[in-house]
Amino acid sequence: MNKANLQLRIHDQVAWVQIDRPTKLNALNKEVLEDLHQVFSELRNDVSVRVIVLTGSGEKAFVAGADISEFSKFSPNQGKALSQTGQDQVFAYIEQMNKPVIAAINGFALGGGLELAMSCHIRIASNNARMGLPETSLGVIPGYGGTQRLAHIIGKGRAMELILTCQMITADQALEFGLITQAVPQEELLSTAASVAQKILNNSPFAINQAIQAVNAAYDENQNGYDIEINAFGTCFGSEDFKEGTVAFLEKRKANFTGN
Numbered sequence: 001m002n003k004a005n006l007q008l009r010i011h012d013q014v015a016w017v018q019i020d021r022p023t024k025l026n027a028l029n030k031e032v033l034e035d036l037h038q039v040f041s042e043l044r045n046d047v048s049v050r051v052i053v054l055t056g057s058g059e060k061a062f063v064a065g066a067d068i069s070e071f072s073k074f075s076p077n078q079g080k081a082l083s084q085t086g087q088d089q090v091f092a093y094i095e096q097m098n099k100p101v102i103a104a105i106n107g108f109a110l111g112g113g114l115e116l117a118m119s120c121h122i123r124i125a126s127n128n129a130r131m132g133l134p135e136t137s138l139g140v141i142p143g144y145g146g147t148q149r150l151a152h153i154i155g156k157g158r159a160m161e162l163i164l165t166c167q168m169i170t171a172d173q174a175l176e177f178g179l180i181t182q183a184v185p186q187e188e189l190l191s192t193a194a195s196v197a198q199k200i201l202n203n204s205p206f207a208i209n210q211a212i213q214a215v216n217a218a219y220d221e222n223q224n225g226y227d228i229e230i231n232a233f234g235t236c237f238g239s240e241d242f243k244e245g246t247v248a249f250l251e252k253r254k255a256n257f258t259g260n
């Protein structure tokens, strides 16, 4: 399943996806985006995988943005198509995955890089990470959902300030804003991601998928999140995992979930 610009390793039900284009600070070109779509669509259906961790190769960058050299001569229609395809195939696709995706932000997460991290369900970062949406400095705006997700995550005022000033923030500031949930030394980033993954692995994959869809619904104006929650809650009662989880609790043992 390895692609030219991605490394994939699956170990103990966790898939580790590393964007591997370090000489360009892991910038997202067409091939990287296509590889990401391919890998995530395969992981979606891989029942041996219950959590995905997404990170960048090297110690400098998670992803330094969309590949500027690729779109510098685009027309308005090409720009729209780039944004639409990216959102459909990668950014919304990851956000709507049926299993949790943790972004382990190991350095610069700028533009499309921060947008990619924001599509993940959980974000943790190394202390050296720098985050921002610098697109207006290039004469463009965030096009992979950044204007929407940043405001949802950190609030409109802070999102406006970051997008309009192109200011980069540190991991500590990102923590204070709620953009990430942990800031750790770089050498502890992957072990921290592993420990978050481990906690998730204790829980029902079936219920986790339902929870992801219900939380996402709060940010989708075409859905009533409370109705989605009611349905998802009810659906859980028909699952094997629910039977196993409740019986295991009553029998005072650890549940053995299958995800069904």
Ligand code: COA
Pocket (backbone or CB within 6 Å): 023, 024, 025, 027, 064, 065, 066, 067, 068, 069, 108, 110, 111, 112, 134, 135, 138
């Ligand atoms: N698109 C294409 N190439 C990129 C890139 C991007 N978004 N970000 C970095 N690169 C390339 C550089 O062009 C350089 O390539 P080269 O060695 O062939 O010249 C290489 O990655 C290393 O980057 P460099 O700029 O030399 O590193 P630096 O440490 O001086 O600066 C950054 C790091 C992240 C501050 C700087 O690369 C940067 O500002 N990148 C663009 C960020 C951005 O605007 N992203 C939003 C895009 S919409």
